[in-house]
Amino acid sequence: MGEPSGDVGAAPAPGTAPPGRSLRVGQGALVLAATPIGDAEDASARLRRLLAEADVVAAEDTRRTRALAARLGVTITGRVVSHHEHNESGRSDDLLDVVAHGGTVLVVTDAGMPTVSDPGFRVVQAAVAAGLPVTVAPGPSAVLAALALSGLPTDRFCFEGFLPRRAGDRARTLAALASERRTMVLFEAPHRVAEALDALVAAFGAERPGAVCRELTKTYEEVRRGPLAELAAWAHAGEVRGEVVLVVGGAPSDGPRDVADLVPEVLARVDAGERLKTVVAEVAEVTGVVKRDLYAAALAARRT
Structure with a gap:
């Protein structure tokens, strides 16, 4: 239940089967x-x-x-x-x-x-x-299986595929998703899971809920749930093996408004090779904070 029903009286669109009948072998x-x-x-x-x-x-x-x-x-x-x-x-x-x-x-x-x-x-x-x-x-479907097992909201979600391999590109991608309120599903290679979770912590915060779903439907299926920082610590503690799907909770409805909460994300991207002014402008635009306040806070944090 819950799937939209078709219009029984409507003519089939080009390239589709007539209503109520699926295409079968032999039809082309x-x-x-x-x-x-x-x-x-x-x-x-x-x-x-x-x-x-x-x-x-x-x-x-x-x-x-x-x-x-x-x-x-x-x-x-x-x-x-x-x-x-x-x-x-x-x-x-x-x-x-x-x-x-x-x-x-x-x-x-x-x-x-x-x-x-x-x-x-x-x-x-x-x-x-x-x-x-x-x-x-x-x-x-690995996407839907992981989403269902994650324990995170399933009413609205988005699939983001594999994260970029380069740190700067990955940071920019995640910065654009920092205010995304839907649950996010990501694929990742096992040897990059720890690195990806570190980037997620930097972009979304240590307490953002997530799940690491490994070897779904296989003998050694495993689902780890918890705050992103906890999951990152788990990934660093041992070798992650097998096919991996990451599921991350969406941003809280009020979104990040405190400049101090955004500084770690800014500094992580700067450490990855991006210009401070560029990063501050992009993050401020996405989150709605005042650009000069974020810039000043980031400069102060770098001096400490």
């Missing part, structure tokens, strides 16, 4: 299918059928897709081709040619939903532009 369609993010038992019956019947399976890693099919007891009868970030643009025309001639192209990634920090967007964009049918076989 590009199908995005979610794959398990850990536990193979999460594979849907529809994914199994699509793997067995699709004319072409476009896989991020063909070996992993074949291994998944073997675990599911499915024999792939169609052609399996690689479809990843380095060849997606060049591969799209070939895939859409199959669809245009009545074939089904199944797009899968190593785990989760195509297009969500994974290949798929370019071929979908091209299919929509060409007026070709596109549909989805929904299923596992």
